Amino acid sequence: MANVSVRNLKKNYGTVEVIHGIDVDIRNGEFVALVGPSGCGKSTLLRMIAGLEDVSGGTVSIDEEVINDIAPRDRDIAMVFQSYALYPHMTVAENMGFALKLAKVPATEIDARIREAAATLNLTDYLERFPRELSGGQRQRVAMGRAIVRSPKVFLFDEPLSNLDAKLRVRMRTEIKSLHHRLGATSVYVTHDQIEAMTMADRIVVMRGGHIEQIGAPLELYDAPANEFVATFIGSPSINLLEGKVQGGRFVLIDGSTLPLPEAAAGLEDGRAAKYGIRPEHFTITEGEGMANMTVDVVEPTGNETILSGTIGGQEVQITQQQRLALSPGQKVPVSLRLEAVHLFDALTGQRI
Known part of the structure; x- marks a missing residue:
């Protein structure tokens, strides 16, 4: 677990600035959702924290250490994507433990971490199955298990439920929130779905056009929106x-x-x-x-x-x-x-x- 701090963060693509000097503090063990319409910069911000996008200005820090120039694999961060990105020729257990195997973690420790994560995610009975033999929700849990076994300081989620049907998304929302409470891990979650953000997050960061419009607890944003944009974005049916x-x-x-x-x-x-x-x-x-x-x-x-x-x-x-x-x-x-x-x-x- 860790504190994540973003200070005056900017991102340029050539002469076009898409992130305009934003500041965010994510506290140790907190679940923070980044929300906003398509193109607002939320996924770009997440990828800058992960190290998948270069920082054009400002700093990203974890526990007060600036990580701008640290390679993604050395940031002690685990990321869950919209795409499950599972290896089809590997079993569930092999998919979950692959990163640990590359890191030359002892086999006995890999096995123990896989079984612990599988028990947490209700995947124990599926460890010897292949991804093609799983439902969409089970594949997403495997992707989360692959992140959990690494015991990272920070979990990053990039719209992980977008490929699921409506009923399964509701169930997976509950599972991710329950998992967060059990692990107590610092988590940053990107979504365009304000209902996901409202039901899961401790705090929400509402973004528009590369700027932050408001940061606050879900009901704080609902009851006291800073402006017309936040008021209309949060809540369904809309204000x-x-x-x-x-x-x-x-x-x-x-x-x-x-x-x-x-x-x-x-x-x-x-x-x-x-x-x-x-x-x-x-x-x-x-x-x-x-x-x-x-x-x-x-x-x-x-x-x-x-x-x-x-x-x-x-x-x-x-x-x-x-x-x-x-x-x-x-x-x-x-x-x-x-x-x-x-x-x-x-x-x-x-x-x-």
Whole structure:
């Protein structure tokens, strides 16, 4: 286990800078997820930590030792890729122990490490099988076992679940999180799936365009996003953003209808253009008069909840309700809002007000 520190890290491809002087500290034993849209730089950052990409500026350190010029094999890091990269002609045991064999670790120690890792990953009964005889989830566990037997200081995961079907991804999320708790290893996990990051990580690093937008615990990012980008990226269904302005202690939508402002917005100057952010679950359908009226366009019953798509003040919104609702498209329903959960974002900068 180890501390990983990134300081003013930059990456250039020719004259194009793709990582713009970022800083990240990953604490000993912490599970940190790097998330963001395709091309944001998260995999490039992971590969720079691994030594698979050269550093154009700044430093990467493990336990206060700068490792910029240390070869990947000497960094005491193990990496699990999206592709399992298993040798098809080797058994599970041979795949897991191959790196140790190259390092000339004694055979008895290799065998002990393989069996310990196999027990941890529920692979004991599969050690003599070949990769072609395993399911996708079992192959991914073998790839993780190959990393575990090395007992590295840091585990790096580069979208390891992307090739699995949806049901298996959910199960493997649970297995990786459980494995992390058992090993207590420092782990950096890259994913484009914010649900994976929310359910697995101790902290999340949200990236966009080679910059870090926000770092924090999953619920911290959900409840207090730093800006409009983080608010829309974290959470599914996404946060609702209604355009308008602050006027007379209310939020005036483009069509002239109004919504109440949270107490935190008291004192904002009249006329300030903003976006009114509220998550789908923070609406409540009420009887009688509500804070606003929603025109229902689509009703999606999922069993445990109902998702309503429609409009408020002519702008699109989604509402989730933990109940089964008998509503029809075109119907108008009164809704109330949890005002303490409302966020206002500056219309120009996107920063939370």
